[in-house]
Amino acid sequence: MSLEALARTAYNEDHEAFRQTVRQFMLKEVAPNAAKWDDDGIVPKSLWPKAGELGLLCPTVPEEYGGLGLDFGYNAIVDEESAYYGEVATGFSLQSDIVANYIISYGSEEQKKHWLPKLVSGETITAIAMTEPGTGSDLQGMRTTAKKDGNHYVINGSKTYITNGQNADLILVCAKTDTEIQPAWKGVSIILVESEREGFKRGRNLDKIGQDAADTSELFFEDVRVPMTNCLGEEGKGFIYLMSELPQERLSIAVSAQAAAQKAFDDTVAFTRDRKAFGKPILDFQNSRFVLADLKAKLQVGWAHLDWALTRHLKRELTPEEGAAAKLWHTELQWEVMDKCLQLHGGAGYMNEYPIARAWRSARVTRIFGGTSEIMKELIGRKL
The missing domain is CATH 2.40.110.10 (Butyryl-CoA Dehydrogenase, subunit A, domain 2)
Structure with a gap:
């Protein structure tokens, strides 16, 4: 399954056209190098100007500061395609979804003119x-x-x-x-x-x-x-600024978590169709079908909720509690999907040569960074 095959309501035709550019970049420049960069422990700085040239960095930066002046939906598409096709964490979302917004919202005119064009081009990494x-x-x-x-x-x-x-x-x-x-x-x-x-x-x-x-x-x-x-x-005013920007940061994490979960699910369906046990595909066992059916239903709900949250955010209506809830729900779903999909891979799931192993390891931190799941529950609970 490709991401545009899902019935999405948060995006328009321009968003989806942009998606194709992002996907080609991920398939050409990122995915083939993922294993090497994992071994190196770093993504080369040379990747950033390539992304900047295609408009993949900080698309919400206003045109007067060298950006495209687009909405956060374009950021979300980069996050989705990175998580689904890129296979590694590039660091782009931190720059585009978090840092750029701080400078746009709170920076002086001098700071904006000096730094934002460099963030957009990839000349400066933040x-x-x-x-x-x-x-x-x-x-x-x-x-x-x-x-x-x-x-x-x-x-x-x-x-x-x-x-x-x-x-x-x-x-x-x-x-x-x-x-x-x-x-x-x-x-x-x-x-x-x-x-x-x-x-x-x-x-x-x-x-x-x-x-x-x-x-x-x-x-x-x-x-x-x-x-x-x-x-x-x-x-x-730093603490106030940090709290003000957290809904977008947490929504960004939720977007990536949902797309990564979908990728793991799709890969596992393909794996269980091909791998056999006792003379038949693993997918033909009722337990396998039931596990995957349950995950598919939850992913379907997840995409609907994500579109709701994105639409709210594009209207500047997403509250801090809603952002926390999105981060909580989608990262917890990501972990459930990863763990059950790894189990369906059997021993192969424990081998790093299979994508599910790397995806499972990478998913563990999403319930921690950006505020732990426990902190998200605390924030939501305070507004009950």
Whole structure:
């Protein structure tokens, strides 16, 4: 099955035409190199300008800043096609769905003119540094500081689990510009830090159990000086900015999770048709059919819900609780699909040469990053 074969309601003809461009890029430039990039532990920086040339990066950036000025539906298509055909995590969604939006929404005119065209072209790769060794979902507990010294900030601290950490040219660093104010979230700001700044160092490329091609790193800041004009938006408003953008971030994760689950399902149907046991295809056993029938029904519901959420978001109506619910439901579905599909592969499912093995490993983190499933339930429950 191809993704456009599904009955979708969130997209129009222009979206679907764009989908073909994205798919050809994934099939030509990404999928054939997936195994090598997994082994390397990183996607080469040379891939980014190729994607930028085709308009695959940051399509929502306004035309006056070098973008296409399109809606988030185009981002979602890149996410879907990447998850279904790309086979590796490229890091594109972080740049397009998250970082670009921060700069569009809160950046100064100077910041927008300088950075957005480079994000669109792929000349600049970005990361956002929130998580610290001692704090995960509790961002108020961060210890990284940005203290004023004349017209500069001096940044000290460390971050971990940072996507695009090895490749990033520009890092949006969450730091406390005021360590005394209470509640603590009022002292958090977002500071733009260029990778060539003295005192900035990258740690190791972290050894993960999945999404091997996605460079995920430790970052260290030792007396890193940046001008105060590098503050994104207003000082002390960083936590508010982070909370405001989370619905789109979590919807982005939900989109990728749903598409990855569909790919695993489609691959498993094909596998069980071909593989035989006791003289007949595995698909002919009632248990196999019932497991797959149950998953197909849930995937059908998932696509309908995803289109609902996308349509809500395109109208700027998706609430934080709805974004959390989408992230929760689709990532939990992804894990259920991956685990049951791996089981239907039998021993082959445990071999990395089969796509289901890599997909199963990569799926485990989606219930953690962007806010754990437990945190999503907490956020939803607060609004009951």
